[in-house]
Ligand SMILES: [Zn+2]
């Protein structure tokens with residue numbers, strides 16, 4: 162079983178990292194959201210009087226509930242720290258550009274840009290939906306009943322053909 166992270170644990174890691182980097186972030190609110198499902202972490206900022214200001218860090222409750230290894234959780238938290246750090250330092254939204262990636266590497270974390278890549282570490286079974294005419298992948302679903310209903314009621318948008326399914330791990 163992996164560690165379950167509390168809000169305090171998350172704040173502690175952010176605060177320590179901010180101190181180490183000489184760019185404190187303990188004033189920035191940290192929110193744990195039960196509504197975030199696909200996105201595991203995000204950093205919000207806003208413009209005020211022409212200046213970019215931090216608004217909040219948000220992390221998915223799912224990220225912290227013991228599903229993921231401590232290493233992955235740390236990577237996600239530090240990834241968001243880097244957004245805060247480079248954007249506030251330069252007053253520019255760097256997104257996932259070269260400056261962002263460089264800062265990730267200097268912090269010792271992966272410069273992967275999306276959590277999706279981490280999800281791949283614990284893939285689960287699901288179904289790919291393919292167009293039976295041209296073979297193009299047109300969707301993916303986890304649940305068998307959802308897949309059955311799609312196959313019964315829908316046609317592919319590419320060829321208006323039948324939809325076939327293929328089991329896959331993703
Ligand atoms: Zn990012």
Ligand SMILES: [Zn+2]
Nearest residue numbers: 292295319320
């Ligand atoms: Zn097609």
